[in-house]
Amino acid sequence: MSRDIGLKVKEPTRECTDKHCPFHGTLAVRGKLFDGKVTGNKARQTITLQKESPTYYNKFKRYARSKSTIHAHVPECIDVESGDYVRTAECRPISKSVSFVVVEVRT
Secondary structure (H helix, E strand, O other): OOOOOOOOHHHHHHOHHHHHOOOOOOOOEEEEEEEEEEEEOOOOOOEEEEEEEEEEOOOOOOEEEEEEEEEOOOOOOOOOOOOOOEEEEOOOOOOOOEEEEEEEEEO
16 A cells, blocks of 8 residues: 655555655655756665756856766665656655665656
8 A cells, every 4th residue: 555645746556665664664754856868877775867958058048968976765666777767755754874765756
């Protein structure tokens, strides 16, 4: 049985026993949402993803591309491969560098 996390995303079909899962565990989701591309999934239950956002420079009246790398937790019920586009949501800090959790794999 899945919990309602307050977001309009597809719920995973599998059940899991991960306590840091927003759907089947006790982790609350709050704050920012963003989409990004998965650049690495070597760590256990953690991915790195790259978020691109335009930055406006007033002096030159132009936009420039900026990228930032963010670490996110992957629950057991969601399958993520390198190169996928995912939607992540902010949560409480899970570890030193992980404060986001994957809630949906985008196509």
